[in-house]
Amino acid sequence: GQNIDQPTEMTATEGAIVQINCTYQTSGFNGLFWYQQHAGEAPTFLSYNVLDGLEEKGRFSSFLSRSKGYSYLLLKELQMKDSASYLCAVYYGNNRLAFGKGNQVVVIP
Amino acid sequence: DAGVIQSPRHEVTEMGQEVTLRCKPISGHDYLFWYRQTMMRGLELLIYFNNNVPIDDSGMPEDRFSAKMPNASFSTLKIQPSEPRDSAVYFCASSLALYEQYFGPGTRLTVT
Secondary structure: OEEEEOOOEEEEEOOOOEEEEEEEEEOOOOEEEEEEEOOOOOOEEEEEEOOOEEEEEOOEEEEEEOOOOEEEEEEOOOOHHHOEEEEEEEEEOOOEEEEOOOEEEEEEO | OOOOEEEOOEEEEOOOOOEEEEEEOOOOOOEEEEEEEEOOOEEEEEEEEEOOEEEEOOOOOOOOEEEEEEEOOEEEEEEOOOOHHHOEEEEEEEEOOOOOEEEOOOEEEEEO
16 A cells, blocks of 8 residues: 655745655655646656655755655745645555645745 | 647546547657546546556546557547546656656546
């Protein structure tokens, strides 16, 4: 089975840093994805973590701790266009893939 | 490449009717995924294929739903008979290996 938890919504100011958390409980673990989805649009890929540690990609970084079943996505220098839903997805078990419900980030001036 | 192509973009149908959603993946991609998204349930994986073979269909809600991938460039998701609770946005996505997925624009289905 699988259980993926994300906080539902957060508000942050333009230029700030925001951390979006994802905790998971799955039978087996193969990797964790982060996707961004703007309202009315399709999700787009942000990152993929397999090993513990931090992966940095421009203003976005993703961290994984396999032993704790925990990941976070760090958004730096927030811009208005970063207002979106951020989805974590876990690849687990025997070729299974499940998405969390997403965390809505609202960026205010 | 044009990206993942889905048709139709919008579908309105009456309860009991058959609905067929279509997807053309990115050329060269060996994985194809079908998802359903609603406010209540979020993004749910329905089924995915690897090299045209279904790998995990545990997310398919019930026997009313079926998916096929007759060749590497085409897949269908069929609902028969459709019910109001099937109303959702259905996404198709493709990827090279089980890595970065490219999503299509989605089909917004409304069943009245």
